[in-house]
Amino acid sequence: MDKKMILDRMARSGEERLLLARVLDKMEQAERRNVPAHTAFLSPQEQSAVQEVLKLAGGRGVFSGGYEGAERKVLACLPDWMEQYGGDDLRFLRCSFRKEDKLTHRDFLGSLMGMGVARETVGDILVEEGSCDLVVLDxxxxxxxxxWASAGRTALRVREIAAAELIVPQVKVQEIRDTVMTLRLDAVAASGFSMSRGKAAELIASGRVQLNWQECTKGDRTVKAGDVITARGFGKFEIAEVGGMSRKGRTAILLRRYV
Known part of the structure; x- marks a missing residue:
């Protein structure tokens, strides 16, 4: 299948078409030059779309965000002779600041954008008390x-660190045990986001809900253990377990909501 046919089949928007076209170009570059080629950092939603293209095009690629569990990752397209991606295009920085200055992810991202740094050149931004570690492109x-001297009015001291020195904040999750009449997206979303099923259905129909990082407007879509559900303005949760059925015909579920 040629490039145009793949894009016509897979791209859901003009923006996604440009992204997938760049990925296909990187795949072709790796094959033609026989050297690895990598994309910029991709969001989880973009990674999901790219994975489908890799399957369709039969490309060899590895996602890497610089550490295990990274959310934003680059795709390294590999030539046939290469088994692993060493991550040579990624570097790791630490910004130190006074602990009294309570900086957040938004403060650092805003500062970077204000400097004209493109978002796709920066991976995860890991904020701790008094420091912030980043994965960035070389x-x-x-x-x-x-x-980079400041974030807002707060002075920063920026230096390079090794990948092993990254401080990854512990993810905070809230476990929700519940039962649902059906494993439909609207029913499970209502449980995970603590809202009525009608409100969840409206949220889904409006295009504000993603299932495994892809927009889903069908409330009757069946979900399963391992699925990740996100909603703009409400956060995200994972379906950790799907249990048995109660005497009343309801299915037990365990959700992990990120807080």
Missing amino acids: TVADFLIQS
């Missing part, structure tokens, strides 16, 4: 080390 690392 192309912007030296600029940030030399030029």
